[in-house]
Amino acid sequence: MKRQVVIGMLGTQLDAAGYGPGRWEKWRPTVSLGMHEDFLLDRLELLVDERRFAQLAQQVGEDLAQVSPETRVRRHDTFLADPWDFEAVYGVLDDFVRGYDFRPEEEDYYVHITTGTHVSQICWFLLTESRLFPGRLLQTAPPRKQKGTNPGSYALIDLDLSRYDRIAQRFAEQRLHDRDLLKSGIATRNPAFNRMIEQIETVATRSKSPMLLMGPTGAGKSQLARRVFDLKKQKHQLPGRFVEVNCATLRGDGAMSTLFGHIKGAYTGASADRAGLLRSAHQGLLFLDEIGELGLDEQAMLLRALEEKRFLPVGGDKEVESDFQLIAGTNRDLQVSVLEGRFREDLLARLNLWTYRLPGLAERAEDIEPNLDFELERHSRENHQRVMFNKEARERYLAFARGGDASWSGNFRDLGASVMRLATLAEGGRIRIDLVEEEIARLRRQWHGAPTQASALERVLGEDAARLDRFERVQLEDVLRVCAQAKSLSQAGRELFAVSRASKASSNDADRLRKYLARFGLDWERVKARD
Structure with missing residues (x-):
């Protein structure tokens, strides 16, 4: 059989039980290592700060020899200036492991993680998990009731066990759940969009920096901002509220007041203090949609609020504070707006750390079908009535929706409205081909103006034209x-x-x-x- 070797740190608190006979009435983790009948300890490598705890180490070694005469104790002088300094502790333990003469073909190795600080326990775990230490973790525990020399219990922790693979699998499943949340539960198929969502999920959970969402109207910027908030709320990163405003609706003096608040009497009609949206978003998320429509003065105030977390309300002479995360949305090219003098370059630089462009629906043809199913399911859920396409109608609608004649200028708003019309007019919960043809004609008029005669291609091929x-x-x-x-x-x-x-x-x-x-x-x- 292989020899059993334990490496452990002297427990300067738990192993210290005095030097009189009463010490045997107390549970000492290092001494208990030699008291288990089913765990034969051949050698203990004891890490000790000899300048401070040599006497305690000597007593522990002698007591261990009494309960387990066959156990050999080797002491290693280990000085830790600050046992709570993670980098320093890891460096000392890493040096010890790298310099130790391991012989795994002859010996089994264990690290005793019950003694030492929590920092040293974490470092031992990392060294074992990374396989720099070729062994397993050993944890001891005191008996429920101390009676004489009861050794308590011990447990071996093998990081190769399948349960740890299952834990890793749970982490992976959680990440998939988080990405699913950002996509509103829609099984999107567009590879570029899915890669973007994966990165947004990573950034959302690791960063509080501003995020800029670009894309055409109706591409889903507002919904995505809300989902980012929901994700961070689930992870207890944002205890505050989700606050949303469309900057295109902010005009004149009211814009400053809406965003930054005002004090009573700041201007005519200001009959009471107003907190403003930035203060309402304290410890939460503020979504400023169409930020390119914000005036230059408001942009300057916003930049200061982002950088310093404080600002002046309108009419006030005392600054207020608000620590919020900002997501901005725009359908403009803000670089062009900077060149035209309508947007501050320094604010854009502050927003431009995490910038994502949401593609329009026409650019994500493969995602039209799952979004169609999502809209149908939502309508059915809200109206408590199941609505479905028949096969012919579904094929016709999808062929048109993914064809070159469908511009989807309103993006997902157009799709949502289209599905709502179809579902509302469906008889008996079934959407049939005649209803789809009417809806296609309606969408064509909406996107292309007055109705036009069918092209020669459509007259000859009919529905098959949309499949080309x-x-x-x-x-x-x-x-x-x-x-x-x-x-x-x-x-x-x-x-x-x-x-x-x-x-x-x-x-x-x-x-x-x-x-x-x-x-x-x-x-x-x-x-x-x-x-």
Whole structure:
């Protein structure tokens, strides 16, 4: 059997029980190591500050020899100027471990973590977890009732056990839950968006610095700011409130008062003190949407409040304090606003540490389907009635929604409104194809103005037109335009292949055109019938 070797620090409090016979009535963790019948201690490497505790170490060694004569005790002079200095303690223990002659093929090693300060216990854990110390942790505990030489109990902690893998898995699952929270529970599929959310989750939990969210109106800046607050609230990082304001609504003298508050009598109509939004957000999160609309004076005051955590209310001569986290939103290019003199460069520099651009819905075509399901589920939950698409209607709506004809200029607001209309008008909780066609026509009018006649491509292919890539649409639309003007298949083929046919000894332009149309399930008769 391998020899059992324990490395431990002298317990200057727990091991100190005096020098008289009464010391045997007290539980001493280092002495107890040799008192367990099922744990045979061959050697104890005892770390001692010999200048201060040599006598105590000598007594502990002698007492251990009485209860376990076979145990050899080796003392190592270990000086810790400040046993609560993490860096210093780790350095001393790391030097000891690196200089020790470990022989794992002959000996099993344990670190006794019951003695020493909490700092030393953490350092031993790190050294063991990193495998710099090739052994396990050993923890002893006193008996519930002290009776004579009761050794108490001990426990071995093996950092390779599967339960620690399960703990690590729980941490990973928590991170996924946090990211899911930031995405409102929507299983988004856009890789770039998901990577951005992963970084925002990391930043949100580790930093209190300002964050700047850029993107078009309706891209979800306000919702994301709220989710960041919810995440930090769950982690007990922000005990305060979530305070939101759209800076585009702040005008004139009221802007200063709304943000920074005022004192009674500051101006006509100021009949009472007003705290202002910055003070209301103390120890919470302040979301300033459309910050690019804020006036220059307000920008200067905001910068000072961010940097110094204090500011003057309107009409006041005594500063007030507020420690808040700021998230700003904008659909403007603030760099351009700086060049135009409408936004302070120093404030932008303060906001620009963590900047994220939220893409519009049209840029996240793969996320339209999960967001469609989310909006449907929300409508069903709020109205206590299940609403679903039938298969044909769902395919038609998604084909249009992901096609080039859908601009989604209002982004997720447009999608939410569209789903609400469909769900409200659905009969028996089923959205059918005729309702989808009406909604598509409505969205086209909304985005493109007056209704237009269906294109030649849509007249010929119908719903299948929305499934074509833009490259194929452009090419096929030009082919159909030539076919509409030609009197025969051969005439259309000669015009379409005029360049390539000149380099061939013989060519069948009509056959080439026929094969091209067949790729889309078309023939000459069908094309001419839809002119």
